[in-house]
Structures are given as structure tokens and as C-alpha cells.
Amino acid sequence: MERPFVDIITGAIGVLSLFIIIFLLSSWHNAKIVLKINASTMNGKYPVFVICSQSKNSSGGLVTLVCVDDYLTEPSLKKDLKNMCETLKIEGLGQVTPEESWEIFERFLVSHFLKDKFYIFSLIKPRGVEVFKEKLDPLLRRLNLEMGFIPIPEHWEFSIALKTTDDR
Amino acid sequence: MTDRSFLDIMTNIFAVFILIILFFILIFREQHTMMVEGIIVPMERNLAQDYYYLELVEHFVIPLGLGGECNEKYYKLIKTDFGHICVAYPSLLKKTPEKFNFYNKSSIYYKTLKGLDPSTTYLVFLVRPSAFDYYHEVTKVAKENHFKVGWYPLKEEEPLAFSVYGRKIGPQD
Numbered sequence: 001m002e003r004p005f006v007d008i009i010t011g012a013i014g015v016l017s018l019f020i021i022i023f024l025l026s027s028w029h030n031a032k033i034v035l036k037i038n039a040s041t042m043n044g045k046y047p048v049f050v051i052c053s054q055s056k057n058s059s060g061g062l063v064t065l066v067c068v069d070d071y072l073t074e075p076s077l078k079k080d081l082k083n084m085c086e087t088l089k090i091e092g093l094g095q096v097t098p099e100e101s102w103e104i105f106e107r108f109l110v111s112h113f114l115k116d117k118f119y120i121f122s123l124i125k126p127r128g129v130e131v132f133k134e135k136l137d138p139l140l141r142r143l144n145l146e147m148g149f150i151p152i153p154e155h156w157e158f159s160i161a162l163k164t165t166d167d168r
Numbered sequence: 169m170t171d172r173s174f175l176d177i178m179t180n181i182f183a184v185f186i187l188i189i190l191f192f193i194l195i196f197r198e199q200h201t202m203m204v205e206g207i208i209v210p211m212e213r214n215l216a217q218d219y220y221y222l223e224l225v226e227h228f229v230i231p232l233g234l235g236g237e238c239n240e241k242y243y244k245l246i247k248t249d250f251g252h253i254c255v256a257y258p259s260l261l262k263k264t265p266e267k268f269n270f271y272n273k274s275s276i277y278y279k280t281l282k283g284l285d286p287s288t289t290y291l292v293f294l295v296r297p298s299a300f301d302y303y304h305e306v307t308k309v310a311k312e313n314h315f316k317v318g319w320y321p322l323k324e325e326e327p328l329a330f331s332v333y334g335r336k337i338g339p340q341d
Binding site: 006007009010013014016017020021023024035124125126127129130132133137141148149150151152153154 | 173176177179180183184186187190191193194295297298300301303304319321322323335340
């Protein structure tokens with residue numbers, strides 16, 4: 001009775017070890033890449049970041065607001081960003097269909113939430129090219145809102161720091 | 169204690185030991201993080217300079233030409249009512265990939281940078297989704313060569329269409 005028990009335990013441990021090794025090896029190449037973004041004020045305006053990506057639930061494009069406010073120094077600006085995020089959350093951005101989400105975001109931009117304090121900076125994921133080109137870019141141009149945009153690969157993360165000098 | 173049971177116990181202890189080591193590696197390992205430096209968020213702006221277009225597909229850079237003229241070595245020009253379309257020759261990248269490979273220092277990209285004047289010309293990259301991973305590296309080289317850089321995304325199979333009603337792309341640095 002002793003031998004089979006030890007064999008089973010040893011075998012089970014061996015299999016478990018194998019699973020762990022496989023997991024470690026598979027995650028070895030998934031190194032985290034972080035794009036360091038140096039946010040700068042331009043013409044006295046601060047950037048608010050949006051991500052153009054693909055909806056998780058469907059193939060439609062989605063524009064979402066980045067609600068991380070670490071890079072903003074003034075409490076009033078943090079409060080403004082928080083209000084914007086809460087408004088979009090209450091409206092259901094990202095919780096409804098991509099088309100409805102876009103309508104929510106469009107209303108948000110049109111309703112002068114940005115006032116004179118912010119400009120839009122788009123982080124475009126490969127799957128967000130369509131929504132940027134066909135919806136966000138034309139709208140921002142139509143509203144004559146200042147903007148910037150950069151590509152960001154699908155699995156990259158990003159960190160934002162603020163440069164306080166106005167470069168232009 | 170027989171030899172066999174001693175062997176069993178040793179094997180067992182060894183396996184448990186390995187398991188514990190693997191467990192700790194898994195829990196306490198630090199995820200490898202690579203930081204990509206030097207991205208300053210800029211607003212797009214108009215600049216009264218010549219602009220030179222380059223297409224970016226994966227890690228290949230293909231020069232399109234000044235103001236969007238199709239470089240006839242690499243593109244076929246098709247005229248339209250309001251402008252033109254540049255169509256890359258089939259198997260352009262398959263025949264001579266090294267010529268367009270960004271990682272090849274003697275590629276056409278580096279020759280193009282040498283042949284342009286950054287004080288009079290800025291670069292506009294038309295970037296396919298497959299090239300998003302390489303964009304920051306490619307433009308870093310251009311910036312190191314004192315070029316101002318703009319870009320615009322393209323869908324993977326989207327034609328390169330230039331029109332008088334098209335969007336002008338300004339530099340963002």
C-alpha cells in the first residue's frame with residue numbers, strides 16, 4: 001500500500017511542477033512595455049487622454065476617457081476630470097453598444113465639457129484606427145478642438161507625467 | 169528501510185523542494201518592464217514647410233515622396249478626379265525586403281533622411297496597424313536627425329489616396 005501512494009503523490013507533484021514550468025515559460029515573453037508619455041501644457045491647456053480601441057463585446061470601435069489624474073497638479077483640474085469621468089460613466093459609456101457609446105462621447109465633446117482648460121490627446125490602438133479616422137478625428141476637426149494623437153500598440157501600457165513648461 | 173523506499177522518499181523530497189522553489193519564483197518574480205522614453209504629447213499644428221510622406225508597414229519604411237507624390241520606383245500612380253492614389257507594386261517588400269527594413273542601417277529610410285533637409289521639410293508617416301509596434305523606434309531616428317514628425321493612421325488594406333479635399337497632416341513635435 002505504501003509504494004503506490006508515494007508514486008501517486010510524486011506523480012501529482014511532478015505534473016503540478018510541469019504546469020508551473022509551462023506557465024512560467026509562456027509568460028516569460030509577455031514582458032510589460034510601458035510608453036512614457038510626457039504631457040505638456042499647450043497654449044495654457046492641459047491634455048485629457050482618450051483611448052481609441054475596439055469594444056470588448058463587439059467588433060465596433062470605442063473611444064474612452066482616461067480617468068487617471070496623477071499627472072494633473074491642480075485640484076480643480078483633477079475635479080474637472082473626475083466630473084467628466086463620472087458623467088460619462090453615468091451616461092453608460094462602454095456599457096452599451098459601440099454606436100451608443102460613440103453618441104455619448106460625441107454629446108460629451110459637443111457640450112463643451114473641455115471648456116478652455118483641456119485639449120484632447122488620442123492614444124490610438126491598432127484596432128481603434130477605424131473609430132479614430134471615421135468618427136473622432138472628423139468630429140474634433142468639425143468642432144475646431146485642438147488635438148494630438150499617437151499610436152500605441154495593443155498590449156502596451158502607458159504612464160503619464162506632466163511637463164509644466166509651455167513649449168510653444 | 170529498504171533501498172527502494174529510501175529512493176521513494178528522496179524522490180518525493182526532491183519534487184517538493186522543486187515545487188516550493190517554483191512557487192516562490194512565480195509569486196515573487198518581478199515582471200519585466202521596458203520603458204519607452206521620449207514621447208512628448210504635442211498638439212498637431214500647421215507648419216509652412218514641405219512635407220515628405222513615408223509609408224510604414226510592419227518594420228518596413230517606404231518613401232512616398234514630397235507632398236504625397238508617388239515615388240515611381242515603388243508605387244504606381246492612378247489619377248482620380250480630385251487627386252491620385254499610390255499603389256505599391258505587388259511583392260515590393262517580398263523581392264527586396266532588406267531595402268526597406270528599418271533595422272537595416274543602409275536601407276532606403278536612412279538614405280531618404282540623409283537626402284532631405286530638416287530645416288525645410290518635415291516628415292509625415294502613414295502608419296498601418298501592423299507598424300504600430302515600430303512607429304516610436306522609427307520616428308525616434310527621424311527626430312535624432314532633427315526632423316519634425318507627423319503621422320496619420322491607415323487601415324491595413326486602405327489605399328493611399330491623396331486629394332485636394334484631403335486632410336493636411338501637421339507635425340506633432
